[in-house]
Amino acid sequence: MKKGILVVVSGFSGVGKGTVVKELIKRxxxxxxxxxxxxxxxxxxxxxxKDYFFxxxxxxxxxxxxxxxxxxxxxxxxxxxxxKAFVEEMLSxxxxxxxxxxxxxxxxxxxSFPDAxxxxxxxxSVEELLSRLKNRGRETAQEIxxxxxxxxxxxxxxxxxxxxxxxxxxxxxxxxxxxxxAAAHAETIRNEEMMQKLxxxxxx
Amino acid sequence: MKKGILVVVSGFSGVGKGTVVKELIKRxxxxxxxxxxxxxxxxxxxxxxKDYFFxxxxxxxxxxxxxxxxxxxxxxxxxxxxxKAFVEEMLSxxxxxxxxxxxxxxxxxxxSFPDAxxxxxxxxSVEELLSRLKNRGRETAQEIxxxxxxxxxxxxxxxxxxxxxxxxxxxxxxxxxxxxxAAAHAETIRNEEMMQKLxxxxxx
Numbered sequence: 001m002k003k004g005i006l007v008v009v010s011g012f013s014g015v016g017k018g019t020v021v022k023e024l025i026k027r028x029x030x031x032x033x034x035x036x037x038x039x040x041x042x043x044x045x046x047x048x049x050k051d052y053f054f055x056x057x058x059x060x061x062x063x064x065x066x067x068x069x070x071x072x073x074x075x076x077x078x079x080x081x082x083x084k085a086f087v088e089e090m091l092s093x094x095x096x097x098x099x100x101x102x103x104x105x106x107x108x109x110x111x112s113f114p115d116a117x118x119x120x121x122x123x124x125s126v127e128e129l130l131s132r133l134k135n136r137g138r139e140t141a142q143e144i145x146x147x148x149x150x151x152x153x154x155x156x157x158x159x160x161x162x163x164x165x166x167x168x169x170x171x172x173x174x175x176x177x178x179x180x181x182a183a184a185h186a187e188t189i190r191n192e193e194m195m196q197k198l199x200x201x202x203x204x
Numbered sequence: 205m206k207k208g209i210l211v212v213v214s215g216f217s218g219v220g221k222g223t224v225v226k227e228l229i230k231r232x233x234x235x236x237x238x239x240x241x242x243x244x245x246x247x248x249x250x251x252x253x254k255d256y257f258f259x260x261x262x263x264x265x266x267x268x269x270x271x272x273x274x275x276x277x278x279x280x281x282x283x284x285x286x287x288k289a290f291v292e293e294m295l296s297x298x299x300x301x302x303x304x305x306x307x308x309x310x311x312x313x314x315x316s317f318p319d320a321x322x323x324x325x326x327x328x329s330v331e332e333l334l335s336r337l338k339n340r341g342r343e344t345a346q347e348i349x350x351x352x353x354x355x356x357x358x359x360x361x362x363x364x365x366x367x368x369x370x371x372x373x374x375x376x377x378x379x380x381x382x383x384x385x386a387a388a389h390a391e392t393i394r395n396e397e398m399m400q401k402l403x404x405x406x407x408x
Binding site: 119120122125126127148151152155156158159161162163164165166175176178179180182183184186187188191194195197198199201202203204 | 323324326329330331352355356359360362363365366367368369370379380382383384386387388390391392395398399401402403405406407408
């Protein structure tokens, strides 16, 4: 079976990464979503192994030491990381694995998975981003300002991603993300085996 | 308006390039097919400016001297080439221009259009290619053998293309080619303007 592709999706906070990724996975059957490990307590509506792998701080430390995580970071005193085994299992089953991840984590990934396809999601404009954040009504004005400050830092890394995807219409954006992954499967560098087969058949 | 992308489509002769490209253009409205110039006589069913630009040998020579062709070659005593002006006009109108072209021509193109997306079309197997050629019934056994010999030479260049596309089911193949072009539009290197706009809006 042909190996799947690791797809890293980052983007400004509030740009709609979660919605786009959820819709992509719902619509096409070639994807698997990576499940993160975390030391933060499980919320009532969360499921172990689906939303997160909930582990103790000791278990997380051990995963770090055993290099069982392909990236990890600390937020608000809790650890979050991506277990390597799960990702590799999915890839070898031919699934394209989506990793919705921050800029920092993406940099770690690229070191261990240089073949990963990296996509940075942006809003059509900063004005539109602000208006989405305000309409969502989840954050205070102060929190929104903090998000914009964070976007300024995140923006510095846009150029490090292979693709810059504008999330204007969600429908269109999901289709484009799927096209990016479909195209990646056809990249010559991922089709050495096919080339070798044709060389052999042509007796070159 | 965002500039179009130059898409070079090559592949083994008999693999179905023409059919795939025709279907792509029929199905989506973002494409334009490049029209070649040639010194060979016009056939009855051919239209000047649609099938080819039919020109005299002197006119063709002049185009070469004026560097008005982005590639050209000689087959069976006649010149064939791609007029630069037509391609550039279509690109600046935002059309993605498809260039169905031989391996040699593709190498010339890459020099003047390093941003071109290059796709090499292959059959699922050499056996399948042979069976298609035989079923088509247009060639003698000897001509088919000559095509296979040519495929051996062409195969040496597969690795120089960005994409290797298998033409198994035409429907699927057209979709994949379209995905490759859609993905190319999202490449970060083609979206410097968008990045700059966001930098400005974020006041970085």
